Amino acid sequence: MYVLTVDQRGSRRDxxxxxxxxTDLAERPLLRPFERTAGDEVQAxxxxxxxxxxxxxxxxxxxxxxxxxxVGVVExxxxxxxxxxxxxxxxxxxxxxxxAKKAPAAVTVEAEDPxxxxxxxxxxxLVALLVARRSPxxxxxxxxxxxxxxxxxxxxxxxxxxxxxxxxxSAAGWQAEVAGRRLATRLLGRADR
Numbered sequence: 001m002y003v004l005t006v007d008q009r010g011s012r013r014d015x016x017x018x019x020x021x022x023t024d025l026a027e028r029p030l031l032r033p034f035e036r037t038a039g040d041e042v043q044a045x046x047x048x049x050x051x052x053x054x055x056x057x058x059x060x061x062x063x064x065x066x067x068x069x070x071v072g073v074v075e076x077x078x079x080x081x082x083x084x085x086x087x088x089x090x091x092x093x094x095x096x097x098x099x100a101k102k103a104p105a106a107v108t109v110e111a112e113d114p115x116x117x118x119x120x121x122x123x124x125x126l127v128a129l130l131v132a133r134r135s136p137x138x139x140x141x142x143x144x145x146x147x148x149x150x151x152x153x154x155x156x157x158x159x160x161x162x163x164x165x166x167x168x169x170s171a172a173g174w175q176a177e178v179a180g181r182r183l184a185t186r187l188l189g190r191a192d193r
Contacts, residue, residue, distance in 0.1 A: 001072065002047070002048075002052045002069060002071055002192070003043065003044070003045055003046075003070040003085070003089040003092070003093035004046065004056070004068070004069055004070075004093065005041065005042075005067075005068040005070065005093040005094060006021075006066070006067050007065065007066045007068075008041070008064055009064055009065060009101070010064070014064070016040065018036050018041075018042055021034070021062075022042065028044075028054075029051055030044050030045060030051065031045045031047050032044060034082070035081060035082040035083055037083040043083060043085075043090075044082055045082060049184075049189045050181075052069060053124065053181050056069065056124060057128060057131050060105065060107060060128045060132050061132070066100040066101045066103075066106050066107075067096075067107040067108075068092075068096030068097025068098070068100050068107075068110070069108070069109045069110070069120075069124070069188070070088075070090060070091065070095070070109075070111070071089060071111035071112075071117065071120070071188065072087070072088040072089040072092055072111055072192070073089060074088075092112075093110070096109060105126075105128035105129045106132075107121075107128050109121040109191065111191040113191060117191055120188045123180060123187050124187075124188070126180060127177055127180030127181060127184055135168075135172070137168055138168050138172030138173075138174075139172065141154055141165050141168040141169050141174070142177070144157055145169065145174060151165045
């Protein structure tokens, strides 16, 4: 299982971003949805590593968040409320979010197996840094590709040439993100064994 503990960075000097985040993430395929746990922190439970990677990279793109991923066992049955959950994955997520506050990509992974956790952490951090440093134009092109458009369709939607879309995707590291997502998903899966 995977527990995501997500804390708003700089919340004392910023607006409360939790309520809109909860609304935006309400329909994600989670075992327990994101729920405010305390102040500017939210938590969710997932059982699919690809879902975790998608969520982490979405949060990284938004900025403003430190993201801890705890991997491992949770006490079952899971309670109705996310914040009432217990077990090693919840404890690992707490440690991870505290480490994430100082991490370059603002995301870290903790698991019972430290080597598996470090491997997953490294892969997820690398792709997170790539996403975090992407230009708005590059992100717009990537968004269209993620929706399943061809480069020609993306070009028409953006009002630019197909070659310009190709250049934006190259500068945005789109192919590296696709490979990084696969690697991070696989390594998160291994960390949960």
